[in-house]
Amino acid sequence: MSELIIKNVWKEYGDQIVLEKVSLTVASRAFVALVGPSGCGKSTFLRMLLGQEQPTRGTILLDGELLSAEPGPDRGVVFQRYSVFPHLTVLANVLLGKELMASKFKAKLFGAARRAAIGEARQLIAEVGLSGAETKYPAQLSGGMQQRLALAQALIMKPKVLLLDEPFGALDPGMRAEIHTLMKRLWDETQMTVVMVTHDMREAFTLATRVVAFERPRDRPEEKQRYGATITRDISIWPPRLAGQNSIYGPDRDDPVVSLGQYRDGPAPSGEK
Numbered sequence: 001m002s003e004l005i006i007k008n009v010w011k012e013y014g015d016q017i018v019l020e021k022v023s024l025t026v027a028s029r030a031f032v033a034l035v036g037p038s039g040c041g042k043s044t045f046l047r048m049l050l051g052q053e054q055p056t057r058g059t060i061l062l063d064g065e066l067l068s069a070e071p072g073p074d075r076g077v078v079f080q081r082y083s084v085f086p087h088l089t090v091l092a093n094v095l096l097g098k099e100l101m102a103s104k105f106k107a108k109l110f111g112a113a114r115r116a117a118i119g120e121a122r123q124l125i126a127e128v129g130l131s132g133a134e135t136k137y138p139a140q141l142s143g144g145m146q147q148r149l150a151l152a153q154a155l156i157m158k159p160k161v162l163l164l165d166e167p168f169g170a171l172d173p174g175m176r177a178e179i180h181t182l183m184k185r186l187w188d189e190t191q192m193t194v195v196m197v198t199h200d201m202r203e204a205f206t207l208a209t210r211v212v213a214f215e216r217p218r219d220r221p222e223e224k225q226r227y228g229a230t231i232t233r234d235i236s237i238w239p240p241r242l243a244g245q246n247s248i249y250g251p252d253r254d255d256p257v258v259s260l261g262q263y264r265d266g267p268a269p270s271g272e273k
């Protein structure tokens with residue numbers, strides 16, 4: 001299970017209200033795409049789901065429990081750039097999460113545990129299509145390969161929730177299409193719930209089970225500080241996509257149809273889906 005419940009969340013920085021009245025329930029194994037104009041608070045929202053930022057008001061629950069105040073292994077993240085460490089090889093980058101976890105208890109991963117972790121890391125590297133690149137450094141990889149590496153680095157911790165902040169935004173179209181296919185497969189085969197910020201509507205509708213838009217209902221210059229953005233659209237992809245149930249209408253279908261019945265103008269009520 002990996003259900004997220006966001007209840008009436010507000011985020012303020014000093015006098016500026018960035019987000020207000022954000023309520024959203026994300027079903028376990030859903031793939032939510034977050035869209036909205038630049039500066040409306042999408043990354044801020046994702047950082048709150050990660051535990052890097054705290055809401056000013058409201059609560060965020062993961063499987064019924066309040067999110068811990070720090071990022072933990074139950075949440076993985078991939079940013080547009082710089083998610084991987086430039087001074088570590090591909091293999092060391094993927095192993096890092098496991099080593100950091102181990103070092104909490106034992107100082108170092110060693111012996112059988114280390115061999116098992118290396119085996120797991122190599123398998124994941126193969127799954128994201130980077131076999132043979134284990135000893136390379138990120139600077140020796142293309143942008144698409146670096147983002148595959150960032151995905152492997154996040155996935156080795158088997159997160160319940162994978163958070164993606166414009167992860168494919170800097171890639172050229174060919175590479176983006178390839179990584180979309182990989183992303184669909186990873187989502188389909190794992191148990192995770194995915195929340196992805198994107199500027200690309202086609203990407204949102206290609207990958208997601210649900211597209212949620214953030215906007216500022218009041219956006220005149222004098223209103224910018226006093227009113228935040230909130231959810232203004234909540235669109236379920238039709239035919240529905242379900243993880244683990246690959247079918248003709250499953251995650252390989254590239255041209256989803258929007259269910260107009262689910263298209264609404266007002267903020268989504270809390271407790272929805």
Ligand SMILES: Nc1ncnc2c1ncn2[C@@H]1O[C@H](COP(=O)(O)OP(=O)(O)OP(=O)(O)O)[C@@H](O)[C@H]1O
Binds near residue numbers: 037038041
């Ligand atoms: N740590 C911070 N301190 C103060 N203000 C911040 C901080 N982080 C974000 N903001 C402000 O919050 C607002 C939302 O920023 P955010 O980065 O979440 O937007 P975004 O929707 O991700 O934009 P983009 O699409 O350009 O990435 C901006 O006005 C930004 O200046």
Ligand SMILES: [Mg+2]
Binds near residue numbers: 043
């Ligand atoms: Mg952003």
